[in-house]
Structure formats: structure tokens, C-alpha cells
Amino acid sequence: MARSPEPEAPATPTDVAATDAPAGFRVHLASFDGPFDLLLSLISKRELDITEIALSAVTDEFLTYLRELDGPDELEEASEFLVVAVTLLDWKIASLLPQGELVDAEDVALLEARDLLFARLLQYRAFKQSSGWFASRLEAEAGRHARSVRLEDRFRERTPELRWTTSLDDFAALALLAFTPREIPTVGLDHLHAPLISIREQAAHVVSLLRRGDPVTFRQLIAGADQKGVIVARFLALLELYRHSAVGFEQLEPLGELTVRWTAENWSDENLVNLGADYGQ
Amino acid sequence: MASETRTDTATETAPQLDGTDVESAPAGIPQGVDVARALEAILMIADEPQSVVGLAAGVGRPVADVRAALAALVADYDGEAGGPRRGFELREVGGGWRLYVRNEYDKVVLDFVHTQSPAKLSQAALETLAVIAYKQPISRGAIASIRAVNVDSVVRTLLGRGLITEAFTDSETGAIHYATTELLLTQLGINSLDELPPISPLLDDGSKGFDDV
């Protein structure tokens, strides 16, 4: 498989600057041996299949590497690794999902999701690489010297007289204004998850079906659900009801049909009120 | 890119004085005085990059004349006008013109300057700065979704350094959008955002999906 010949080998032709410190984190895996950055670039060029990389092995190696580091470097590398690892993980999940023929919209959505993650990885890399350009330019320019000298007295003395119009109280008010901590307002992310599906509402639906007494299969419970979110919410609702000892499960074989039975002895609909609170609903 | 607008408007709003108006223009230099000489006098006392428009207003001459005179001064100081290659040079940086010690003499002048260079930016700050530079104006939420981490403190650092500024606040979401400043251009030694190196072409494909996020 793609063994890295030289750690210093340029990662991709799109490298803006040589940001890869030769002393950085290296990965040693069966299918790959080289710097972490190169691993990313190979994956992004699709020369290395993400499914062949054991993320847990990479993580273990990284933790070992971190133990030998000290101070701010460690924090920086650790947070960077987290960013990349999360992306890789997302991407890997998408890669592992079945890829049959593109028959239904759901499969297409999954493939799109995978491309989106792929794009995110590339985007992250692109900005990381360009930050190297910023660093080198900032450093180069910091060594330059612009003329910045005190205005000659003959000019300073003839600048227009300052017209001072601020009263003592106004001055204090200005100080108060300046010292007031500037809250950087936070942006709620709730709107990103619209439309919201309430676990509580879905639980009510599930309860109403189960309380009739007959066992119901999970397939029946989600019949008619037209959104993935609804299915997820009903599944979570079941888990919540199980926590309240309101339902029991029966599954004869792994991945087989899941049958749900109503087992609550004294259930009141008031129990529904707090249901799903852990999920922010 | 955003900077283009700046340059263009600058040219348009330039004072268009013709010779007869010089009397009424208090800032004008007398006829017969070389624009280049007046410009180098002004540049001698300026402590920030001076825009062509500001300089044109200062000497009371059309922008085109000032632009030509500046180009002549650059060549002059570079030793292309018969004189020596000076120990200083005229550079267009951060949207304006300013006198600098010529690169190869930076070491010589080191003992004579007392400016402390600001602390280096962290890798996180550099990456955030890169995101803002290429995607401005951009909200913190959008930066965070690209960087996949919380960027609040980094944004505060960049604001305090004057490298970015609040461009506008979205009236609907209340999200502040950030843009880079002229100071950043100056500190990068470039004159407009167009001079940023092209970012990976792959990004263009990838970024489409993120604008809506």
C-alpha cells in the first residue's frame, strides 16, 4: 500500500508553504508509515483508503507521541489532532456505510454527506497550509523598518489648537463606556437543526401505540415516518421509556426483528413531561 | 475581492483640480514645483501608509500626476534614474505609500530602532486569520464551522491586534461579521487582498457546501 518514501516529500502539489515540521507527529501503521500530515494528504488524494486506517491505532500512537511533548506545543498539537481526527472519523463512518446502487434518495444523501466531509477535510487543510504563508509574511515584514518619526517641532507647534469640548462628567462616562466589558454575542446554533423533532411528542405517539397492549415491532413503530429524525426520535423515546421501566424488548437474534412490549404498571402521562429532557427537549 | 472596491472608489473620488483652481485650493503646491519633491517632503513626516488620494489632496494635484510621480520616486530610489540605489525605498503597502529602510539594510539599522515586535501569533490565530482573510466578511459561527473549534478568544486576540475588525452585524441573526484591516495588509507587506496567494483550487469546490451552513 502507499508507503511514504520520504517524510519530507511534498504532501500535495497544492502545498502553499512548507508547514510540515519534520519533527511532527508520525504514524506507524501496517498500511502507512509517515508524518500525520502526509497521511491526510494521501487520504485526500484518495491514494489511501480511509477504511484501511484504524483510527484507534492512530490515536494510540498520537497519545504516546504527546506524552513526550511539553507545554504549549502539546496543547496545540492535541487540539489540532482532535480537529483532524473528528473529521477523519466522520469521513470513515461515511466510507463504511453500504454503497449499493444509487437507487434511493437516502443513499444519495449518504454519498453527498461523504463528499461534504471530504470537502471539509480539504478546506481545513487549505487554510492550515495558507496559515504558513501568513506566518512567514508576518515574520518577514516584522523585520522591515518604516519611517515613523516624531513630527518636527515646527510642524507640531502649528497644528490647529485642540478644541476641548468634553466635560469632566462626560469624560467619566466615556471611561465607563470604554471599561464595560465588550460581550461578544454568541450565535445560537438551534436554527441549524430545524425542523426540530420533539422526542416528547414522538414518545407520546409510541406510548399511544403500545398501551393498546399488543406487542409491536420497531418496524411498525416507525411505519409512516417520513424523516430520519423522526425515526431517531422514536428510537430515543423507546430508550427513555425503557429507563422508566415502561417497555420491554425482545430480539431473538442479533439484528433481527425488535419487538417492544408495554410493561408499565402505573404509568401516568405526566411522565411524558420530563421525557427527553436529557436531549434538550 | 473586497480591496478592489477600495482602490476603484479612491480613483473616482480623487480631487480633479485643474491648474486654474490652484488659487482656491489651500492645500495646493505652487505651479512649477515638482510634485515628486513635495511628495517626498510629505512622506518624510508621514507615520502611516498614505493613500494616493490623500497625497493628491495634500499637494493639490490630480491623482494621475501623483501616481506618476510616485512611480518615478520608486525608480529614483531604486537607482534607475541615474542616481545611487538608496538605503531607503518607497513601498506601496497596506493601501498606501510609505518610506522604508531598504531590505538589505534592515540589519544595519537594528541598533537604532527601539520598537518591540509584537508577540508571535499562535498557530490557531494564524489559521483563523487565514480563514477570515479568504472568506471575509465572515461570522464567528462560520469560522468555527471551518476550524471545528471555538474561536472566541482567538478572534478577540486578532481584534486587539487590529488585524481584523467588525465589518457589520447581520440584522437578522445579530451575528457580527469580521473582515481584515489595512493594518494586516501592512504587516503582511502587501497592498491588497488580491495579493494573497491563491488558495488550493480544491477549496473552491469544497467550500460551496459550507456557505449555507
Next chain:
Amino acid sequence: MASETRTDTATETAPQLDGTDVESAPAGIPQGVDVARALEAILMIADEPQSVVGLAAGVGRPVADVRAALAALVADYDGEAGGPRRGFELREVGGGWRLYVRNEYDKVVLDFVHTQSPAKLSQAALETLAVIAYKQPISRGAIASIRAVNVDSVVRTLLGRGLITEAFTDSETGAIHYATTELLLTQLGINSLDELPPISPLLDDGSKGFDDV
């Protein structure tokens, strides 16, 4: 990119004549480099008049050479060396050499300075002044972190207006700390800083975090 070209040329003509000499004489300029060019680089950024001895130490050349080079520069800028009579001149003032605006361009420069410094302080300048008044002595970095913007040019304005002054320079960080002047007290109509209206509650809370900055 424009800047790259500059760097390249710089490297080419860089004084790399004698590698060993560069190492051994950190302050000196290498053999073969024109003393006058190195001197004009230094003079370009020097705020105070520079003594001949100081300049000689800076370029690592005998005082006599430096004196001759200075005389040549004076003539050069005066237009006696074939070039134009510059908008600036090199003058010996109070035992030192400094670049000044040439007298005949005083009016142009003065007009320019007038447009640059309006009679009234801007809101940003007033707020920065208020911060300094209540938290003095305070470094520029600390002001910037309170105001969350870069305050360099505003501080320069306040210095130029004589409303603040450099109180001391931190020996460890090299950061200049600023304090207000008697002029500010006069403008505010008070006799001492004690008469500033208290804004303590907020200040106490807010200030804690800033001391470490």
C-alpha cells in the same frame, strides 16, 4: 508578487562579499557597501539627531569616513550631485544629524498635517484617553485589550497632542507605559487625578483580568 521581486533583488545585491567579516562584526557593514547608503538607511528611521560617533559605531567605519559620507549626502540631497534637490534635507542640529523636511516645503507639509489632525479629538481617541486616565500607567497592549481594537495610531495622536506622555519603559518586556499630562488636567478643569469622578465598581471588576495582559 511585488514583494517577492523586491526580496529577490535584495538578496542579489545583498552585501555578502566576505562571509567571515559579516560574522565577526555584528554592527558593521560589510566591505564594499557604500557608507552613505547605510547612513541614509539609519537616518530614515532615526527619531533623534544622531551623533557622528554613534553613526560610525552603527556602520562600523572610522569617524572620518562617516563625516565625509554625511557631507556627500548633504550635497546629494541639495541637488549638487547631479540628482534633484530633494524635498528633504540632511541637517546637523544640536550635535547630531537628522533628516528634515526642506524649508521650502514647509507649507505643503503644514497643510497636510492640518488635514491629518483635526481640531477635535475623535471618539476613539477620547475613549482611549479615558482608559489611560483611569488606569495609568498603562501599556499600549493593555489599552488594546480593554478597547478590543488596535490603538497605535490613537496613542500617537494623543502623544502628539501632549495629552499623554511616556511614563516609563518596562525593563523586562520593553513595553512603554503611558500616563496623562498636566495638560489633560487643565482641559478637564481639575487639579489632580484624584478629582476624576469615581467609576470604581465596574473598573474594579473589569480591571482584574487586564493586569496580566
